Amino acid sequence: MSFSDLGLSDALVRAVTEAGYTSPTPIQAQAIPAVLGGGDLLAGAQTGTGKTAGFTLPMLQRLSTDAGGLKLSNKTAARPIRALVLTPTRELAAQVEESVRVYGKYTHLNSAVIFGGVGINPQIKALRHGVDILVATPGRLLDHIGQKTVDVSKIEILVLDEADRMLDMGFIHDIRKVLAVLPPKRQNLLFSATFSDEIKALADRLLDHPATIEVARRNSTVEVIAQKIHPVDRDKKHPLLAHLIKQHDWRQVLVFTRTKHGANKLVEQLGKDGIGALAIHGNKSQAARTRALAEFKDGTLRVLVATDIAARGIDIDQLPHVVNYDLPNVPEDYVHRIGRTGRAGAAGEAVSLVCVDEHIMLRDIERLIKQSLPREIIPGFEPDPTAKPQPIQLRSGGAGHRNGGQRQGQGQRGGTGAGRNSGNGGNGGSNGRNGNANGSPRSAAANDPGSRRNGNGPRRSDAPLRTGTRSR
Incomplete structure (x- = not known):
């Protein structure tokens, strides 16, 4: 099976081929036709299964073939936000938005990504020009909604990516606040690695007679x-x-x-x-x-x-x-x-x-x-039995350690720029105290990925931090 067999346009197939992909993964083969059909979707898929393309490609297809009454001839014309993707971490947000740009480069659609830990003003400027697809973490999106710098009244497609991790990180209240301001008539896509009771409850509230897909269960290691x-x-x-x-x-x-x-x-x-x-x-x-x-x-x-x-x-x-x-x-x-x-x-x-x-x-x-892994000590590399554990530094510039499976760290007061957080890395304020050269916060390892939460939220630290509209 090829991507063109799934009903994708020549522009999207061309972009996917140039990105080095020729055949869809199982989740893509099932999700793309389901999303193109316009109905809601509940998909069980973990990272590494190709789920991002599973929703970005059909989303781009739907938005480019049905321009919502707008005849867009370029990527800079003013337009309302028509698709919203919520992710739990800034790194995943940046990755998803990059996929949107790569796959959508031969369309007239544009995108932006917003998340906490960096200055809010460049994001406001980008949003003012209008974007088709917005990728965001829940906390920073609510910051913009509160400041009336983003308009989500025209959203046609909502994607919750890694919904299980969002719930694990305590974002359920933020998600509910976002849902409350979205238009009631829209297509909803929920992707989760697990189908816990909490995920099922969220799906029952969010989705309307969804198609259900489950690929590559998490927590199962390959026997070979x-x-x-x-x-x-x-x-x-x-x-x-x-x-x-x-x-x-x-x-x-x-x-x-x-x-x-x-x-x-x-x-x-x-x-x-x-x-x-x-x-x-x-x-x-x-x-x-x-x-x-x-x-x-x-x-x-x-x-x-x-x-x-x-x-x-x-x-x-x-x-x-x-x-x-x-x-x-x-x-x-x-x-x-x-x-x-x-x-x-x-x-x-x-x-x-x-x-x-x-x-x-x-x-x-x-x-x-659910298994004990075999240990093998290599001769000449025997560990010192008297060695004491040391705190593990989870990211550059931040002190942190593991404690019962949770990462902990002490926050650093944020800058003076716009935004509501202090003590968790801030929003990259104008004095630059918590920003390094590539825009990532200099706060502790537990810095919140969604921009507004203090304390122990799981945080990954390796993706480039991007803000603003990407127009290629």
Whole structure:
């Protein structure tokens, strides 16, 4: 089956083909026709299944073929917001909006992304020009609604992406506030990795006789993947990884690190060992990420080091080895990571290098997957039994640690710009105290992804932070 078989326009098929995709994934093959039909949709799909294209492509198709009475000849003409995508984190918001731009580049539709932790004024300016598709985190969207800087009265399509994570992060009240101001007649699409009682209750309230799709259940690890833990001291992780690659002659290894800095450092260390490696993360340009991924796929690059967010969309047939150099902060991300090997019936191996700092993370992962993972101590890399755990720094410039599976951190007072938060990184105020060069907040690891919440919300830290309208 091809994308054109699903009823997509030549403009969209052309953009998808140029992005390197030829055949739809199972979720895309089912979701695209359902969304094109105009009805509501409840879809169970985790990250890595291609769900983003599953709703962005038919959304672009519907908006471009039915211009809502407007004959748009370019991307800059004034227009109302007609589609709204809500996501739990700023990184996912940026990723979704980037997909909208990539797939919609041959249409006359434009898009914008808004989230907290950065200045609100550039977003206000972008919204003033009018956009077709708005991607937002709930908190920052409510900031704009409160300031009357966004008009959602013409929304035709609403997407809740990773709805289960939004509920886990306490966004249900914000979601209800947003729903209260949207027009009652619209198409609703809800994507969730799990169908908990809370998700079912939200779906019952939000959706009208929805089509239901469920693909690739979360929390289920692939049986053909051999999973193994190598206990090791934190300062011996790099030598152990180099040892494993050389001893077993691994030729294609996807390695996950917790931070962008960690990825860069590991690439430099492996290079000194004579092991070719490149990193992909939010600070890398799209061209650099594309080049690294292409070299990794064709086998000319031995090791690809990635952060969780940057690795989204990596789909490599028969990838033999995935290494968790750092265990993920969110247990479900372990399943996402190792699911990139052992595909299409091929055997795969997932190795995790675990130091004493990560024992709580490992416990949470094993509880999630309902199995105890085998431990193997490599001779010469025996961990120090007297080593004490240290707090894990979850992002640059912020102190944080794991406590019972929750990330905690102390906030830093925000800037003086518009917005309502203080103590959680602020909104990137005019004095610039909480903004770094690439626009990400300098607050603690628990900085809120939706812009308005203090405290312990799970927060991922690796995607580029973008604001404003993208018009290509």
